[in-house]
Amino acid sequence: xxxxxxxxPTQFMKTTGWMLPFVSIAAGVCIVTGxxxxxxxxxxxxxxxxxxxIIYLHVPSALMAINAWLMMLVASLIWLVRRHHVxxxxxxxxxxxxxxxxxxxxxxxxxxxxxxxxxYWAWDPRLTSFxxxxxxxxxxxxxxxxxxxxxxxxxxxxxxxxxxxxxxxxSRYAVNFWNQGLHQGTSVPVATGGRTVADxxxxxxxxxxxxxxxxxxxxLLLGTRTEIRARRLKxxxxxxxxxxxxxxxxSRAAQNEGTQ
Amino acid sequence: MIALLRRDLALAIRAGGGFGLxxxxxxxxCILVPFGVGADSAILARIxxxxxxxGALLACLLSLDRIFQxxxxxxxxxxxxxxxxxxxxxxxxxxxxxxxxxxxxxxLTAAPLGQLMNLPPQATPWLVAGLALGTPALSVxxxxxxxxxxxxxxxxxxxxxxxxPLYMPTLLFGAEAARRGxxxxxxxxxxxxxxxxxxxxxxxxPFATAAALRMNLR
Amino acid sequence: MMPDLGKYQDAVLSAYGGSLLxxxxxxxxxxxxxxxxxxxxxDVEKRST
Numbered sequence: 342x343x344x345x346x347x348x349x350p351t352q353f354m355k356t357t358g359w360m361l362p363f364v365s366i367a368a369g370v371c372i373v374t375g376x377x378x379x380x381x382x383x384x385x386x387x388x389x390x391x392x393x394x395i396i397y398l399h400v401p402s403a404l405m406a407i408n409a410w411l412m413m414l415v416a417s418l419i420w421l422v423r424r425h426h427v428x429x430x431x432x433x434x435x436x437x438x439x440x441x442x443x444x445x446x447x448x449x450x451x452x453x454x455x456x457x458x459x460x461y462w463a464w465d466p467r468l469t470s471f472x473x474x475x476x477x478x479x480x481x482x483x484x485x486x487x488x489x490x491x492x493x494x495x496x497x498x499x500x501x502x503x504x505x506x507x508x509x510x511x512s513r514y515a516v517n518f519w520n521q522g523l524h525q526g527t528s529v530p531v532a533t534g535g536r537t538v539a540d541x542x543x544x545x546x547x548x549x550x551x552x553x554x555x556x557x558x559x560x561l562l563l564g565t566r567t568e569i570r571a572r573r574l575k576x577x578x579x580x581x582x583x584x585x586x587x588x589x590x591x592s593r594a595a596q597n598e599g600t601q
Numbered sequence: 602m603i604a605l606l607r608r609d610l611a612l613a614i615r616a617g618g619g620f621g622l623x624x625x626x627x628x629x630x631c632i633l634v635p636f637g638v639g640a641d642s643a644i645l646a647r648i649x650x651x652x653x654x655x656g657a658l659l660a661c662l663l664s665l666d667r668i669f670q671x672x673x674x675x676x677x678x679x680x681x682x683x684x685x686x687x688x689x690x691x692x693x694x695x696x697x698x699x700x701x702x703x704x705x706x707x708x709l710t711a712a713p714l715g716q717l718m719n720l721p722p723q724a725t726p727w728l729v730a731g732l733a734l735g736t737p738a739l740s741v742x743x744x745x746x747x748x749x750x751x752x753x754x755x756x757x758x759x760x761x762x763x764x765x766p767l768y769m770p771t772l773l774f775g776a777e778a779a780r781r782g783x784x785x786x787x788x789x790x791x792x793x794x795x796x797x798x799x800x801x802x803x804x805x806x807p808f809a810t811a812a813a814l815r816m817n818l819r
Numbered sequence: 820m821m822p823d824l825g826k827y828q829d830a831v832l833s834a835y836g837g838s839l840l841x842x843x844x845x846x847x848x849x850x851x852x853x854x855x856x857x858x859x860x861x862d863v864e865k866r867s868t
Binding site: 376380381385390391392394395398399402437438441444445448449452453455456556560563564566567570571573574577578580581 | 822823824825826827828830831833834835837838841842845846849850852853856857859860863864866867
Binding site for chain 1: 749756759763765767773774791794798806809812816819
């Protein structure tokens with residue numbers, strides 16, 4: 342059977358119900374392993390001293406900040422094309438996680454930057470792009486909160502995500518053009534297959550990255566399940582309210598019929 | 602289409618239409634910044650291109666929520682949506698009306714206001730050219746933001762949060778062009794890139810705007 | 820047990836401390852909301868049957 346069977350909320354809840362504990366535990370194991378290994382059992386860097394240990398938080402969170410937005414983009418497209426509520430709610434659930442990941446990336450970057458570059462902040466292309474990404478997350482979340490009707494909110498936020506993604510890409514190149522920057526190149530360039538981080542740091546870094554990825558999945562599942570329940574809750578409460586109103590004010594039609 | 606444009610322009614210019622608001626804000630900003638930053642002419646000259654661009658951006662923001670709000674409230678927007686005129690065209694006309702009443706006046710007053718900010722004379726043509734080519738993008742992007750929030754009671758602040766990040770590429774290139782002009786360097790590259798962004802926005806965003814309007818009118 | 824972090828001790832510890840605070844805070848909030856919504860849903864579903 343195809344992946345689309347999970348568009349059915351009941352099927353989604355059933356499957357993710359037993360998946361969630363496993364993913365959470367896997368995430369916990371990887372993160373603890375990665376961070377403990379990185380913090381306690383790696384040497385200091387020649388140039389960066391002990392601050393290199395921040396890499397085990399900074400790189401994974403930055404990676405997830407981007408990936409969360411990409412996932413939201415795909416989920417938004419699926420909602421616009423196939424109208425699966427699970428997809429829209431998954432995008433909604435992913436946003437706060439992406440926001441916090443972006444914040445952690447910015448924070449750890451700033452703390453790392455101070456001893457290394459002499460400043461907490463610099464208008465370097467990569468930092469600036471992350472700050473812009475933070476704003477995009479804020480706007481997306483704010484729009485979801487502002488619109489009453491959830492289906493319309495899903496539609497509008499999906500369009501915002503699409504348009505925002507185009508502009509995020511545009512901004513990336515604009516900012517590169519605007520300021521050349523002092524942030525180092527990618528630590529683990531997947532495309533080129535090369536690597537700029539020394540071996541002794543590499544393995545715990547990868548474990549941390551996997552851990553953060555699993556954490557994102559776990560929180561995504563948790564959040565989507567909550568949103569699905571919340572949607573059902575709202576529908577039931579609305580139905581209750583409508584029933585109560587009917588009981589208090591018997592329909593005008595029935596009254597008119599009596600007088601005629 | 603022309604009728605719609607004329608109507609929107611008339612509504613904007615009438616009393617209560619908020620026509621002069623953007624301009625007044627732009628003027629006040631050019632007075633406030635020297636007060637805040639100090640009257641050192643060298644510093645003002647350095648920051649003038651940026652301040653003028655940011656001022657134009659913020660002034661554009663002021664009139665965004667009225668692009669669709671009044672029409673939405675009295676039902677005109679529903680009529681426009683069901684009329685033979687495609688909603689994309691309506692969106693474009695609305696953006697054009699907004700540009701004529703906001704972006705265009707800002708572009709025209711930028712040169713004299715630049716004097717308040719001690720803008721170097723060699724930068725002025727590049728600033729004005731940049732604003733002329735960039736403010737259409739600001740209007741089109743702003744119209745998109747207005748369409749997203751059209752149903753909301755106090756969408757003003759939310760529009761700013763949504764639209765300002767989208768304004769950044771235009772701002773970056775436009776201000777860079779003005780700065781390069783000020784330093785005597787060649788500003789054509791950022792200017793062309795910014796024009797490309799404007800052209801892309803004008804051509805493509807109305808489709809997203811129309812989609813957002815349809816979603817809100819359901 | 821604690822490695823000698825040298826002169827960067829404050830930086831490294833605050834980075835780890837802040838990040839873990841944010842992560843644990845986010846996880847706790849999400850779990851709290853999940854439980855709250857689940858309970859409310861169960862209550863309403865009980866009422867309607």
